[in-house]
Amino acid sequence: MSSTLIVNARLVNEGREFDGDLRIESGRIAQIGSGLKARGNETVVDASGCRLLPGMIDDQVHFREPGLEYKADMATESAAAVAGGLTAFMDMPNTSPPTLDAAALEDKYRRASGRAWANYGFYLGASNDNLAAIQSLDPRTAPGIKVFMGASTGNMLVDNPEILDGIFRDAPTPIITHCEDTPMIDAELARYKAQYGDDIPAACHPDIRSRAACLKSTELAISLARKHDTRLHVLHISTADELALFEPGPLVRADGSRKRITAETCIHFLRFDRADYARLGHLIKCNPAIKDASDRQALIAALADDIIDVLATDHAPHTLEEKARPYTSAPSGLPLVQYALVAALELVHEGKLTTAQVVQKFAHAPAQLFDVEGRGFLREGYAADLVLVEDTPFTVQREDVLSKCAWSPFEGTTFHSRIASTWVNGELVWNGRQLVGDPAGQRLSFTR
Template sequence: MTDAWLIKNAELVNENKRWKADVRIRDGKIATIAQGLVKERDEEVIDASGLLLLPGMIDDQVHFREPGLTQKADIAHESAACAAGGITSFMEMPNTKPPALDRESLENKYTIAAGSSVVNYAFYMGASNDNLEAIRSLDPKAAPGVKVFMGASTGNMLVDNPETLDGIFRDTPVPIITHCEDTPMIDANLAKAHEKYGEDIPAWEHPHIRSREACIKSTRLAISLAKKHNTRLHVLHISTADELALFEPGPIEGKRITAETCVHFLHFGGKADYDEKGFLIKCNPAIKDEADRDAITKALAEGRLDVLATDHAPHLLEEKAQKYDKAPSGLPLVQFALQAALERVTEGKLTLERVVETVCHNPAKLFSVEHRGFLREGYSADLVLVDPNKKHTVTREEVLSKCGWSPFEGTTFSSSIAATFVNGKRVWDGKTVDKSNRGERLTFDR
């Protein structure tokens, strides 16, 4: 596999600028960005006329299910789906089996990824009611952050002890990322839904059970703790218009509290989508209304929300086909996430420059990722070529995630992913993934 490339005639999108240039890739790095570059030695040339060249997407929130839940997904399959979708680096959640609640379980996941991940990788340490000492002793370079479930979760991953929660926010050596929903409120709403519907709770009741009020209450608590201790806090998957006022607009530099939303919150919304997709779009926090979708998109555009990610969380179709209580929450999203984001550009709701900022630059800045997330000479050659004029209709047959389905099936996107490069290697050529490639462990400048 060559790593000597010359990409000619591309339109580069980087740091709020767009311009035509050539890019030379050598030894896994971006060697030169200039106009009129001439082929050297053993370089393979790509004529990228009419194509956009972006930094590779850094997805700061995925669930790849390994170890322990590999019937649903694994790092090999999901990282291949990342490559096909233009995601060159991922940060994976700790709620596997066993959960990553200590250094040993965390490093085990890095070992698995080193042998199987097509793209670059990092893993969060999780928080529980009884691992505060492990968090205090965490090497800041070992993980992008500590994940705190401040709402409903599975296993030992829900932190509901107020003293422990305060200690985590006080003593963490890395950014805290939070899932914010209030469990008692959700439980009360679920009981009311059972009274009304019995076991046959319809999909469109999900945003009423996992309500906006449950999100707001928990998000307020996280922000209050962060302000109390001056903690670097990143609130995940904002799903309601109501939470937006809790965050400040503007550039990410200098913010101590930031927020992320996800591609499905920009794409789906309202009862009609629940009627069509059913539990396929059941996720936590829940997809809310059309008005929430529009407000979230606007907040992302104006910089009130800082990062756009996936919360990729695969489940098997037979699991999704069960009734409400048993149908698990989560969607497989990485393979088509960038295309879904670019649809908002086509609609005029986001600029291309802002999409690149929220999926590439800001995750790199937020987590202090070294030498990635930008088109800069000397940086790792994690790149994506996008054909903005080649439409693509999603089919089940092309899904690379192990679960074998996508909520975007039947959707026609205006753009296609023409090629993906990871550390200078072309891992996606528009048709197939080079599964022999191995990504690198992300490093953090801390």
């Protein structure tokens, strides 16, 4: 494998920013220091004026494979991910067929091998009839168990109280939840359909998938986790109302213990709000819904205050044709991996977060929460999953989008940082302009 020396970088890691050099050997971070000298035929990268970060670990993506490859697949979406500085992803189980047993889980790992540009892990899904598969899951084979406590595709809505209780009682990994109360959503949808038919205005989406529906479901998940002392991670928090349910403070405490109940939000909740439906319509229709400007500001503050532990994407691409349909048939979800990190760094340029806080939420915390082995930090001996960030403005253009759906909600947005280089397992895979070499992604290991 190649050897690379990155010099004159501004390294950001574990709450610190410092000037230094970093050597990559055999796919690992071999040395971090100052004044390191090149050896032999070593490739030297002068990173003057750039920040070197651990590669981002996205704990929530929908890469659509198997079954929905016309929208996206592991190769195309992981390519977009590394172009965005994301070096590992954890993919959701609501595919076709859904990932509800060990055989389906291993099928996804086989599909990713040799095709994924980033490192990969796959969640086992929960349903009303696969409790035995959950109980027998080898905890080293999946980052967690995904429970849809709100609407989902196929049979993945878990609404049987006894099964739900059993999942929280017996889960051998962290449980991650989508929390929205389906009966409340259905009642609101019926009310709006009576007024508008199928062509409901997109701006009504946060009222149909309401904050009350989010709050009720999140309260239920937390009550079950407390009852069984389950490790629970609540995904895509979208409201200020839910923040009071979570404990502030670092994910890993001074004594080495970890929070048992954690929260995540997503980049689109930090960059869009209700006013943007007038401009973007169904392009920003997602579940849970993007809500008010006051929610957006509260979520940003909660990241800074360590109430929210993880920042992710919930990357969920659909075709433009699908998004152009009337409200009731336009699917929810948007493509985000390629521009998520630079969108998060806009909060740094705006003075709302520090780069170290972005790294904590996007890299360190997912690695710690999901027991990811040897990744997520700039540490000697760790995998060389790295991203070099340059503060050079650029404007997002549709022709630059690498996701198969070929559009972005950020089109026309000017960001003040760009991804200059991405390394996965020590190999350069993105040079700031295009993909380089071959897919270098590896299966994530979980130390449990």
